[in-house]
Amino acid sequence: MALRESESRRAEIVRQARSTGLAGVEDLAVQFGVTPSTIRRDLGHLTSRGLIARTYGGAIAIDTTHESSLRQRSVEGFDAKRAIAAWAAQQVQPGETVLVDAGTTVGAMGVHLRDCRDVTVVAAGLTILEALVESPETRIECLGGTLRPLTQGFVGPLAEATLSRLTVDRAFLGADAVDAQYGICEAELIQTRLKEAMMDRAEHVYVLAHAAKLGKRPFHAWAPLPPGTTLVTDASATAELTDPFEAAGVTVVKVPHRESATDRDTAAVVGGSR
Structure with a gap:
């Protein structure tokens, strides 16, 4: 009962x-x-x-x-995203060149990357550019290309052409959703094509996605995850959500975070109407 x-x-x-x-x-x-x-x-x-x-x-x-x-995305899973971003920024070593994708979770890395010395950041969106524009210790390269207003990220042939001239030590990618079988899910093929190019040009690939994005298939454009990818999520991700990724050869990192009272006491529906 x-x-x-x-x-x-x-x-x-x-x-x-x-x-x-x-x-x-x-x-x-x-x-x-x-x-x-x-x-x-x-x-x-x-x-x-x-x-x-x-x-x-x-x-x-x-x-x-x-x-x-x-x-809209900026208010989803705020504390989880903040913790994931902090962990990701800690992986960056002095002298490295890193690519930071467009999006709220990867964009949250900016405040932490300001403290990194001798680092070059290849920016794929406006969020990370705004966070680092006044950082004297950071060299910034911008992909350029066509700006998507919804994500504030650069896409298209010009962005792809810039990537073809670069390699990076680490690429930190966002996602609308992540599935162990299909990979990174995005709204448009032009986004997944660019993410595939990003992963191809990086020595180490990290996908930053809080638990609510795991195992979801909201759209039909996909970028497969290459072997050795690291999925960085938060501690609320259950084994049911993460085990399929580990079985597919993806390294899973669960970052703990402390929820604020506001974050703990409110909720929004995934799949509800606007």
């Missing part, structure tokens, strides 16, 4: 989050007549299943059949 009540409550939480875009822990606890800790466990369970995504400073409903904007 308790299991049935728990399943019913969680289903209703998802339904409400889909319709309103926001579910507060205290309000839900009163509504269902349970403790806030029970609701937090519900939210943790639903997050691990990819049914909701916790946010920082609020919540947003995400439609997985349409590409969300950079602003």
